[in-house]
Amino acid sequence: MRNKLSLLALATLAALPLAAEVKVLKNFTLIDGNGKAPVPAAAMIIDNGRISWVGAAAQLKVPAGADVVDLAGKFVMPGIINLHGHVGAVVDLKQAAENITPANLEKNLKTYASYGVTSVLSMGTDTDIAFALRDKQRAERPGETRLFTAGKGFIFAGGYGGLAGVNEGTATPAEVPAAVAKLAAQKVDTVKFWFDDHNGEMKKMPFPIAKAIVESSKKNHLIVSAHVFYLDDAKELARYGLNGFAHSVRDKAIDQELIDTMKKNGVWQLAATLSREASMFAYTKDAPFLSETFLTRSLSPSVITTIKSPEFQKTLAADPHFSHYPDYFETAKKNFKKMVDSGIKYGFGTDSGPPGRFPGFFEHWEMELLVEAGLTPMQVIQSATKNSAEYLHEKDLGTLEKSKWADLVVLDKNPLENIRNSRLIDSVYIAGNRVK
Ligand SMILES: [Zn+2]
Numbered sequence: 001m002r003n004k005l006s007l008l009a010l011a012t013l014a015a016l017p018l019a020a021e022v023k024v025l026k027n028f029t030l031i032d033g034n035g036k037a038p039v040p041a042a043a044m045i046i047d048n049g050r051i052s053w054v055g056a057a058a059q060l061k062v063p064a065g066a067d068v069v070d071l072a073g074k075f076v077m078p079g080i081i082n083l084h085g086h087v088g089a090v091v092d093l094k095q096a097a098e099n100i101t102p103a104n105l106e107k108n109l110k111t112y113a114s115y116g117v118t119s120v121l122s123m124g125t126d127t128d129i130a131f132a133l134r135d136k137q138r139a140e141r142p143g144e145t146r147l148f149t150a151g152k153g154f155i156f157a158g159g160y161g162g163l164a165g166v167n168e169g170t171a172t173p174a175e176v177p178a179a180v181a182k183l184a185a186q187k188v189d190t191v192k193f194w195f196d197d198h199n200g201e202m203k204k205m206p207f208p209i210a211k212a213i214v215e216s217s218k219k220n221h222l223i224v225s226a227h228v229f230y231l232d233d234a235k236e237l238a239r240y241g242l243n244g245f246a247h248s249v250r251d252k253a254i255d256q257e258l259i260d261t262m263k264k265n266g267v268w269q270l271a272a273t274l275s276r277e278a279s280m281f282a283y284t285k286d287a288p289f290l291s292e293t294f295l296t297r298s299l300s301p302s303v304i305t306t307i308k309s310p311e312f313q314k315t316l317a318a319d320p321h322f323s324h325y326p327d328y329f330e331t332a333k334k335n336f337k338k339m340v341d342s343g344i345k346y347g348f349g350t351d352s353g354p355p356g357r358f359p360g361f362f363e364h365w366e367m368e369l370l371v372e373a374g375l376t377p378m379q380v381i382q383s384a385t386k387n388s389a390e391y392l393h394e395k396d397l398g399t400l401e402k403s404k405w406a407d408l409v410v411l412d413k414n415p416l417e418n419i420r421n422s423r424l425i426d427s428v429y430i431a432g433n434r435v436k
Contacts, residue, residue: 022047023406023432026057028071031416033078033385033399035378038416042076046406049141049431054402074426075414077381078400079118079407080363081388084246084271084349087122087130087147089163092303093355097165100127108359109133109144111298113435115360116409116428119146119388119397121349123225123246124153124192125163131186141431146407148392150225151183153192154213156205161194161227170205173212180216189392190223192246195233199321207236214240223393225270231258238262244270244391246349248332248339250277259342270391271349272336274369275362277329283307283356284317294423295361307356333373340375347391348384367419377419406432 023046030042032054043057045066053060062068088105089095112120122130130149137146154176155162157169170176183191193213197204210226214237217224223243228234230251237245238261248269249258261267286308289295296304306312316322340346348370352362363384370380389398396404408429413421428436 020048021432022063022066024060024062024066024068025071025076025410026060026068028074028076028410029414030054030400031075031077031381032401033382034401035382035386038075038414044076044400044406046429046432049406049433050396051400051402051404051406054400071410071426073412075411075421076400077409077411077415078385078398079409079428079430080116080348080367080384081119081121081392081398082112082117082349082352082363082384083121083347083388083391084123084273084351085112085120085359086125086163086351086353087120087149087359088353089125089166090353090355092300093306095163095355097127097163100129100166102129102133105129105133105147106144108353109147110435111359112145112363113428113430114298115363116422116425116436117145117360117363118407118409118428118430119148119392119394120359121148121189121392122150122353123190123227123351124150124161124194125166126151127166128186141433143430143433143435145430146397148189150190150192151186151188153194154179154205154209155194156203156209159194159203159205160196160198170209173208176209176212177216180213180220180222184220184222188222190225190243191217192225192227194227195237196227196229199324204233210237211240214242217242223391231255234258235261238265238267241265242267244268244347246271247273247276247351248335250328250332250335252331254335254338259339259344262339262344263342266345268345268347268391269336269339270347270388271351272332272346272366272370272373273349273351274329274332274336274373275366276351276357277325277332278365278369279357279362280325280329281316281322284313284322289361289365294364295358298358298360333369336370337374340379345387345390346383347388348380349388364420364423367422371419377416380419381415405430 026043030039043060045053157171350362410426412424
């Protein structure tokens with residue numbers, strides 16, 4: 001009966017039954033997100049979506065009436081947290097403000113969920129619809145990926161970034177405090193601003209505006225995150241003491257001055273977005289992953305046909321900056337690894353959501369690319385779980401420990417042996433609800 005009610009609730013996205021719901025997962029190998037050695041023969045009790053006990057299966061006492069799931073041979077890790085997404089504005093390969101509807105947002109979040117991405121921070125291209133959905137999720141136990149949002153991020157008037165029809169430009173530092181106060185009232189999960197000029201083609205935000213955004217955000221106790229591209233800009237923004245960079249520096253190798261400033265001011269490299277950089281040149285030839293079911297299962301056939309078409313590939317290659325993209329990718333990889341080795345705090349993010357940057361698939365590709373960049377699979381998993389929860393100040397997410405939400409992924413094989421095993425998803429739980 002309890003099972004039927006839960007399934008019905010999931011299917012209709014209605015509020016879940018209030019009656020106590022206890023689930024037991026047992027006989028799996030636990031990768032808890034803290035970075036310690038995996039624990040074989042583990043078990044977990046989930047009480048109304050939260051972990052009430054986790055330990056050795058031999059010590060498990062199954063509560064009366066619990067649903068018991070035997071996961072012998074499986075691996076359980078915390079759900080993936082993507083700190084850089086753009087949710088709900090894309091249908092197939094078109095990104096537009098008018099696509100942002102509650103239904104499209106929910107569809108997007110269900111796609112992320114089916115890939116084991118259990119939280120996503122949408123970085124600055126959201127309308128008020130996002131707040132409504134987020135606040136509803138927080139009042140109950142979500143049946144799709146948890147949404148965190150920056151609301152409308154800051155772009156310089158007429159300058160780079162944002163989404164047409166959503167982001168209004170800021171022209172002077174004097175406008176900033178009122179705009180940040182509005183975001184604070186909406187309880188944004190981060191403030192976001194774009195600091196770039198698209199290879200010198202667009203207007204870049206003047207430093208005084210960025211400084212005002214960082215200062216106002218801090219005054220309002222908000223996390224503040226920036227899109228960056230250039231090393232020199234990153235240094236200046238780090239001096240202001242923002243919380244994190246939402247992309248790797250991509251124009252040149254980072255240096256000790258940046259690292260020292262970031263350390264001094266507690267600035268994070270909150271995302272590497274390597275999959276974004278790789279995607280800039282991946283589709284000009286027939287990328288092998290376009291034929292992998294792991295990706296294609298979430299795409300409409302027309303998207304695949306378009307992306308594989310010679311016309312589409314020609315359009316991409318005609319980009320005047322096309323020849324630089326492989327260099328940006330290599331630079332991003334080296335810079336991120338250097339950040340990690342230097343002791344800079346780091347999270348996990350892909351910049352998935354925009355056309356061709358497919359939610360869910362990109363997070364697994366990112367993990368693979370991070371290993372290629374020189375991180376260990378354990379570092380990658382920690383970045384995508386514990387670290388990313390810490391960036392959001394979310395004490396109830398990121399690791400699989402007592403009292404935290406049961407947001408987790410069940411895998412058929414060990415991702416620590418081969419990070420591509422993260423793709424062998426048996427099931428996904430968010431707040432104890434099975435969502436895949
Ligand atoms: Zn972005």
